[in-house]
Amino acid sequence: EIVMTQSPDTLSVSPGERATLSCRASQSISSNLAWYQQKPGQAPRLLIYGASIRATGVPARFSGSGSGAEFTLTITSLQSEDIALYYCQQYNNWPPWTFGQGTKVQIK
Amino acid sequence: QVQLQESGPGLVKPSQSLPLTCTVSGDSISSGDHFWSWIRQVPGKGLEWIGHISYTGTTYYNPSLKSRLFISMDTSKNLFFLNLNSATAADTAVYYCARSQSVGENCFDPWGQGTLVTVSS
Numbered sequence: 001e002i003v004m005t006q007s008p009d010t011l012s013v014s015p016g017e018r019a020t021l022s023c024r025a026s027q028s029i030s031s032n033l034a035w036y037q038q039k040p041g042q043a044p045r046l047l048i049y050g051a052s053i054r055a056t057g058v059p060a061r062f063s064g065s066g067s068g069a070e071f072t073l074t075i076t077s078l079q080s081e082d083i084a085l086y087y088c089q090q091y092n093n094w095p096p097w098t099f100g101q102g103t104k105v106q107i108k
Numbered sequence: 109q110v111q112l113q114e115s116g117p118g119l120v121k122p123s124q125s126l127p128l129t130c131t132v133s134g135d136s137i138s139s140g141d142h143f144w145s146w147i148r149q150v151p152g153k154g155l156e157w158i159g160h161i162s163y164t165g166t167t168y169y170n171p172s173l174k175s176r177l178f179i180s181m182d183t184s185k186n187l188f189f190l191n192l193n194s195a196t197a198a199d200t201a202v203y204y205c206a207r208s209q210s211v212g213e214n215c216f217d218p219w220g221q222g223t224l225v226t227v228s229s
Contacts (some may be wrong), residue, residue, distance in 0.1 A: 001171075032213075032214070042221075043221055044204075044216070044219055046215055046216065046217035046218075049215040087154065087155055089155075089215060091208075091213070091214035094157075094214070095168045095171065096170040096172075097157040097214065100154070102154050102155075
């Protein structure tokens, strides 16, 4: 099973500033990585797939990068509506597909 | 627009079966293009993929749950199901159904809104 580790657990960012979230896989997963956003009381929403491809309707301030075992989700110019939990998920080796433990983004 | 909706008992007694249904609209579960998954989230915790079923009825299960798990489908009603046997308090979670592609990008989109199942006597 591939273990996904996200850092930090909590990220405090001022409005308009950049947020950088990291995700590390326990082995190479090529670019088979997705990022999800989960707001309180809601289901996760797909943001990024293929490590860097924005899903339909996702604002351009969200970008993903990385390949192999190290990945980054960047939110340029954080907005109040971006306050949420963010999860990464690998789909290179399955079963099982696995998720990171999540990073909570909050306003500083 | 594809939509998924979970339904089932909100409360299950320990040692009993935990049954859930996912109703799919806007797409056919027998189309051959997708996997149909169950994912759960223990309150305040992360996400755990439970298993999925393909249009042929082929299933893949998380090894951690495989001995207690059965996923099935009813293509005539566009429904798929989860049945988790011998439920314990550790199975208390929000259960989501979700769709992923069967080839290529196996990420989950869309998701149902989720249903909370509590295992308690």
